[in-house]
Amino acid sequence: MNLIVARPEGLYCPQGDFYIDPWRPVESAVITHGHSDHARTGHARYLAHEKGEGILRARLGDITLQTLAYGEPLTHNGVRISLHPAGHVLGSAQVRVEHGGEVWVASGDYKLEDDGTCAPFEPVACNTFITESTFGLPIYRWPSQPELFADINQWWRGNAAAGRASVLFCYAFGKAQRLLHGVDASIGPIIAHGAVEPLNRVYREAGANLPATRTVAEVDASAIGQSLVLAPPSAQGTPWMRRFGHYSDAFASGWMLLRGARRRRGVDRGFVMSDHADWPGLQRAIDGTGAERVFVTHGSVAVMVRWLRERGLDAQGFKTEYGGDDDIADQAVPSAAAQKGGIEPEGAPPASAPFPGDAAS
């Protein structure tokens, strides 16, 4: 029995008549997280994790949204749905679907290392696991977080000693907050670009412990040379950068592991940092589910499918339109928030539950 199938609109549960992260407009959409390749506009009703609400409303505007806590079940058309931590970004969830004694889990995007800004990944036992595979090649192995932040802090400290601002390009949703949480804020002031700060606010409101950030105007000119600047990749080469004079720049992404990636970005330093699981992380996550069948969605699908089949699992690719939030999706960050001039939604949240559960369980 297939609880989730691929349809032109997205991953679909026929028994429950709902989609997971659909890329075309549908009636009922369960959203794994707020990155723009997973959370799209135009669905009639949304279901997502409660900590993803701020991001979804900021990005998608006045949507009809129902939220769940992690592990809280909802029965919809006789299918039991629950959301479980994916460790990817604030509010990210794996979707567990149960019907007729069968359990499927759609991972959305995930990573295994606890980054301190969102609920860490939890393996969920299932018969069939639908996994991402963004970095599904054996070459992708991330440095540990202590190693990563030691490198970043050393770079910032060196620049500060030389009176040069440290400009770190990173995606505004997820990466920037992880960086904020992990850096040594005693080195100097931290300046957040206008596309980053609204997301910092959403994280802080959700309880994330982030150091203080300022706008460039709030930092004394004499202290600019000691500052760390967090800016989205789209800020590169814009007039905004001129305020920092002669600065050192860097880019934080999993792709920085590839030879030539730093040079193509035209930055001084590349830090290998991803919100996705690396190759060993993907294996560990898949093993942890105990699933006998695995569907592989975006990324290195063919390599991952072959590897899983060699291990005796029933594996196949699933064609989706996800991909590359580590690379592309977050470049145009403020979408709905910018158009509205703020992160807050204009309308009041709907009074009734938009994603109706039914009584049967």
Ligand SMILES: [Zn+2]
């Ligand atoms: Zn994502």
